[in-house]
Amino acid sequence: MKLYTTASTPVLSIRDLCVDARTPEGRRRVLQDVSFDLNPGETLCIAGESGSGKSVTSLSIMQLLPKASLQIASGSIKLGDRELTNLSNHAMRSVRGGDIAMVFQEPMTSLNPVISIGTQLTEAIREHQGTEAGKAEAIALQMLDAVHITEPIRRLTQYPHELSGGMRQRVMIAMALSCRPKVLLADEPTTALDVTVQAQILKLMRELKREFGASIILITHDMGVVAEMADRVAIMQNGRIIEQGSTLALFERPKELYTRQLLAAVPRLGAHAGTDGPPRVSPQAKPADVPAPSPVLVVRDLNVTYGSPARWLFKGNPSVSAVADVSFELRSGETLGLVGESGSGKSTTGKAVLGLIPFTGAVMIGGQNIAGLGARQMQPIRRTAQMIFQDPYASLDPRMAVGAAIAEPLIIHGLADKGERDDRVAELLRRVGLLPDAASRYPHEFSGGQRQRICIARALALEPKLIVADESVAALDVSVRARVLDLMLELQETMGLAYLFISHDMAVIERMSHNVAVMRSGRILEMGTRREVFENPKDEYTRALMAAVPIPDPRDRQLV
Amino acid sequence: MRVLKAMLRQPAALFGLIVVFAVLAMAIAAPLIAPYDPDNQMFDGLTLEGAPMPPSSQFLLGTDTLGRDLFSRLLFGARTSLVIGLVANGIAVAVGLFVGILSGYLRGIVGALLMRFTDLMMAFPALLLAIVLAALLRPSLWIVAMVIALVNWVQVARIVYTETRGLVERDFILAERSLGAGHFRILFVHILPHLMPTAIVWGTLGIATTVLLEATLSFLGIGVQPPQPSWGNIIFESQSYFQAAPWLVFFPGAIILLTALSFNLVGDALRDILDPTQRGRG
Numbered sequence: 152m153k154l155y156t157t158a159s160t161p162v163l164s165i166r167d168l169c170v171d172a173r174t175p176e177g178r179r180r181v182l183q184d185v186s187f188d189l190n191p192g193e194t195l196c197i198a199g200e201s202g203s204g205k206s207v208t209s210l211s212i213m214q215l216l217p218k219a220s221l222q223i224a225s226g227s228i229k230l231g232d233r234e235l236t237n238l239s240n241h242a243m244r245s246v247r248g249g250d251i252a253m254v255f256q257e258p259m260t261s262l263n264p265v266i267s268i269g270t271q272l273t274e275a276i277r278e279h280q281g282t283e284a285g286k287a288e289a290i291a292l293q294m295l296d297a298v299h300i301t302e303p304i305r306r307l308t309q310y311p312h313e314l315s316g317g318m319r320q321r322v323m324i325a326m327a328l329s330c331r332p333k334v335l336l337a338d339e340p341t342t343a344l345d346v347t348v349q350a351q352i353l354k355l356m357r358e359l360k361r362e363f364g365a366s367i368i369l370i371t372h373d374m375g376v377v378a379e380m381a382d383r384v385a386i387m388q389n390g391r392i393i394e395q396g397s398t399l400a401l402f403e404r405p406k407e408l409y410t411r412q413l414l415a416a417v418p419r420l421g422a423h424a425g426t427d428g429p430p431r432v433s434p435q436a437k438p439a440d441v442p443a444p445s446p447v448l449v450v451r452d453l454n455v456t457y458g459s460p461a462r463w464l465f466k467g468n469p470s471v472s473a474v475a476d477v478s479f480e481l482r483s484g485e486t487l488g489l490v491g492e493s494g495s496g497k498s499t500t501g502k503a504v505l506g507l508i509p510f511t512g513a514v515m516i517g518g519q520n521i522a523g524l525g526a527r528q529m530q531p532i533r534r535t536a537q538m539i540f541q542d543p544y545a546s547l548d549p550r551m552a553v554g555a556a557i558a559e560p561l562i563i564h565g566l567a568d569k570g571e572r573d574d575r576v577a578e579l580l581r582r583v584g585l586l587p588d589a590a591s592r593y594p595h596e597f598s599g600g601q602r603q604r605i606c607i608a609r610a611l612a613l614e615p616k617l618i619v620a621d622e623s624v625a626a627l628d629v630s631v632r633a634r635v636l637d638l639m640l641e642l643q644e645t646m647g648l649a650y651l652f653i654s655h656d657m658a659v660i661e662r663m664s665h666n667v668a669v670m671r672s673g674r675i676l677e678m679g680t681r682r683e684v685f686e687n688p689k690d691e692y693t694r695a696l697m698a699a700v701p702i703p704d705p706r707d708r709q710l711v
Numbered sequence: 712m713r714v715l716k717a718m719l720r721q722p723a724a725l726f727g728l729i730v731v732f733a734v735l736a737m738a739i740a741a742p743l744i745a746p747y748d749p750d751n752q753m754f755d756g757l758t759l760e761g762a763p764m765p766p767s768s769q770f771l772l773g774t775d776t777l778g779r780d781l782f783s784r785l786l787f788g789a790r791t792s793l794v795i796g797l798v799a800n801g802i803a804v805a806v807g808l809f810v811g812i813l814s815g816y817l818r819g820i821v822g823a824l825l826m827r828f829t830d831l832m833m834a835f836p837a838l839l840l841a842i843v844l845a846a847l848l849r850p851s852l853w854i855v856a857m858v859i860a861l862v863n864w865v866q867v868a869r870i871v872y873t874e875t876r877g878l879v880e881r882d883f884i885l886a887e888r889s890l891g892a893g894h895f896r897i898l899f900v901h902i903l904p905h906l907m908p909t910a911i912v913w914g915t916l917g918i919a920t921t922v923l924l925e926a927t928l929s930f931l932g933i934g935v936q937p938p939q940p941s942w943g944n945i946i947f948e949s950q951s952y953f954q955a956a957p958w959l960v961f962f963p964g965a966i967i968l969l970t971a972l973s974f975n976l977v978g979d980a981l982r983d984i985l986d987p988t989q990r991g992r993g
Contacts, residue, residue, distance in 0.1 A: 526894075542882060546885070559890060563896065
C-alpha cells in the first residue's frame with residue numbers, strides 16, 4: 152500500500168478496520184482488516200458487488216452503523232490526525248456534514264419530502280457554520296449555482312418532488328459541499344439515475360472536486376463509472392479489500408482472479424459489433440429455426456393514457472399519455488430490445504402488451520387481438536405470453552414457498568395434477584440451474600440471481616412462446632447478470648422463445664437483441680436491426696444515449 | 712405440531728399458552744370446580760353487619776355484596792367473558808378483514824361505498840350504537856356478542872383496507888395477474904396471508920377491550936342480564952365498594968389482565984412462527 156501513498160499526508164486514513172455483525176448465531180465478521188488512505192484531491196473508488204462491504208465501510212467512516220446490529224470491532228479511522236472511532240456522538244456530529252459529507256444513492260428518499268429545498272440547504276449551512284439566516288441563504292444560492300441548477304432562486308422554495316431525479320442529486324451534492332468538507336463520501340450516487348443524467352452528475356463531481364478541493368470516496372458497483380472517475384481503485388469482496396492500485400494499473404494488469412472476473416463480466420458497448428444476433432451459448436442446440444412466417448406478437452398503434460376523468464365520488468386525475476402510437480412485430484426465436492430512459496414508456500409498453508393495463512390500439516398475441524379482453528378471456532393467452540420482472544424479490548410472494556410459486560401457474564391453468572406437479576417443479580428448477588430441493592424454501596433464503604432464476608422457472612412453467620422481460624437483470628450484480636443473460640439466451644435457443652427485452656442498459660440490450668427500438672417520451676424514435684441501430688444510429692437521441700454510457704476503460708475517459 | 716413445538720421453546724409464549732388453556736379449561740369445567748352455585752345468595756356469605764366477606768378458607772376469594780361466592784362467579788363469568796372476547800371479537804376481526812380486503816382490492820364504486828359505510832360506522836359513538844342496538848333487541852349473551860362485533864369491526868376494516876391497497880400495488884400481485892391468476896386466488900392465497908399478522912394483533916388486543924365493553928353494557932343494564940355473571944359486570948357491580956371490599960374488584964381485574972396478556976403473548980408468538988419470511992433468521 153505504501154507504494155501508492157504520496158508524500159502529502161492523507162486526509163483520511165483507515166487501518167485494519169474490522170466490523171462485526173450481531174446475529175442470533177453470534178458475531179459474524181462483515182469487514183476484515185480494511186486499510187486504505189485517501190490523499191488530498193484524490194478520487195478513490197471502492198468497487199465491489201452487493202454484500203462485499205462497500206456500504207458498511209462508508210457507514211463506518213461516518214460512524215453511522217446501526218448500533219443494534221453492526222459494531223466496529225477493531226481498527227482505526229483517522230481524519231487528519233483525529234481518531235474517529237472513539238469520538239463522542241456530539242463531536243462526531245460536527246464532523247458529519249462538516250468535514251465529511253455524504254451523498255446517498257436515492258436522492259428522493261434522502262431529502263425530506265415535506266421541507267423546501269431552501270430550508271434543507273440553509274439548515275445544513277447554519278448548523279455547521281453558525282451563519283445567520285440571510286447569509287446562509289446567500290450561500291445556498293451560491294451552491295445551487297455551483298451545481299448548475301437552472302433558476303436557483305425558484306428552486307429554494309420548491310419541494311423535492313417538484314424536481315427531477317438528476318436535479319435532486321444535484322441538490323444533495325450542493326448540500327454536501329455547502330460546508331466545504333474535506334471528504335465527500337458518495338455511495339452509489341448515480342445508480343438510480345438515467346445514463347445521460349449520470350454522465351452529467353459525474354462530470355459535475357469532477358468539476359466540483361477541483362473547485363472545492365475535496366477528496367472523494369466513490370462507492371459503486373459499476374466498473375464503467377470507476378474507469379471514468381477514479382484516480383485509485385479498491386476492489387472489495389466478502390468484506391475485504393482484495394486489490395487496490397491506480398486505475399490504469401488495475402484495469403490493465405489486474406492481479407487477483409476476482410478482479411479479472413469482475414472486469415470480464417462487465418458488458419461493453421460495442422462488444423458485439425459486426426454480428427447480427429446475440430452470441431450463441433449452447434453449441435449443441437440445433438440452429439435457430441427459420442423465423443416463422445407469422446409473428447408471435449404484433450403491436451399496432453398502441454396508446455396508453457394514465458389518469459381518469461372526475462366522476463361521482465371520485466376525484467379525477469389529469470390524463471398523461473404514457474405510450475403513443477407504438478407499433479412493432481416480434482417473431483419466435485427473436486429478441487426485440489426496447490431501450491430508453493426512465494419515463495420513456497418502455498415498461499408501460501411491456502405491461503400493455505400482456506394486457507395488464509388498459510390500452511387502445513391492437514396487440515395480437517399468436518394472431519389473437521387481446522384489446523378489450525376480460526380476465527377470463529385472457530386466461531388462455533397468458534399461457535403463450537409471460538413476464539419476468541425487474542426485482543425478483545418483489546415479484547415473488549414472500550410468504551409462499553418457491554415450489555408452490557412455480558407450481559402456481561400449473562394450478563391456475565389446470566395443467567398438471569398433484570402428482571405430476573412436483574416432478575414438473577423439480578424439472579423446471581433443474582432447467583434454470585437450481586437444485587430441486589429449493590422447492591421447499593422461501594424467496595428470502597436465496598440470492599438475487601437465484602431468485603431471478605426462480606422467476607424464470609415460474610414463467611417457463613406454462614411453456615410460453617413470448618416472454619416480456621422488464622429490466623430483468625437490472626437488480627443483479629454484474630457477474631450474476633452475465634450468467635442470467637446466458638441462461639435466457641440458452642432458453643431462447645433451445646425453446647425458440649421470443650423476448651421483448653426491456654432495459655435502460657445499452658450494453659445489455661446490445662448483447663441480447665436481434666432488433667432494437669429506442670423509446671423516448673412514449674414514442675419509438677428509432678427501430679431497426681441491432682446492427683443498424685448500434686453501428687449507425689440515425690437519431691440524435693440514440694447517439695446521445697450511447698455516448699453517455701461510461702466505458703470500462705480508463706484510457707477512454709470522455710468527461711474532462 | 713411444528714407450531715406447538717416452536718411455541719414451547721419461547722418462555723413467554725409458553726406462559727401465555729398455559730394461562731389460556733387453564734382459563735379455557737376452568738370455563739368449560741366450571742360446574743365441576745365451582746364450590747357454590749354462582750347465583751346463590753348465601754346466608755353465611757355476609758357478615759352480621761351485611762358486609763361482604765373477605766377471602767377465607769370457606770370462601771376462597773371472598774363473597775360479593777349479595778353474599779355470593781366470588782370464585783364461583785368468576786368461574787361461570789369466564790364462560791360469558793370468553794364468548795364475548797373470543798366469539799364477538801373473532802367475528803369483528805373476520806368482518807373487518809372481509810370488508811377491508813374487498814374494498815382495498817376492488818376500489819371503484821364498491822370499494823368506495825364500503826369504505827364510506829365504514830367511516831359512517833366510525834363516526835357513531837360505539838357506545839351509543841351499542842345501546843341503541845341492545846335496546847331494540849332483547850338483551851342476552853348472544854345479542855350482546857353480536858352488538859359488540861358490530862361496533863368493533865370498523866377499525867380492523869380501516870387498517871386492512873390500507874394494507875391491502877399497499878399490497879395490491881406490489882410486484883408479486885402484478886406477477887400473479889400476468890400468470891392469469893383469478894381474483895379469488897389473488898385475494899385469498901396471496902393477499903390474505905399477508906394480513907394475518909394484523910389480524911392476530913388486533914384479535915388479541917381486542918379481547919381486553921371487548922370484555923370491558925361488555926361490562927359497560929351490562930352496567931348500563933343492556934348487557935348480560937343479572938344474575939348471570941361476567942368478569943366485566945362483577946367489576947362494575949362492586950366498584951363502588953372498592954374501599955371496603957377491594958378483592959371484589961382486584962380479582963376479576965387481575966384475571967382480565969392476565970387473560971388478555973396471555974392471549975397477546977400467544978398471538979405474538981403465533982405471528983412470528985407462522986411467518987415464513989422469518990425462517991432461517993433465528
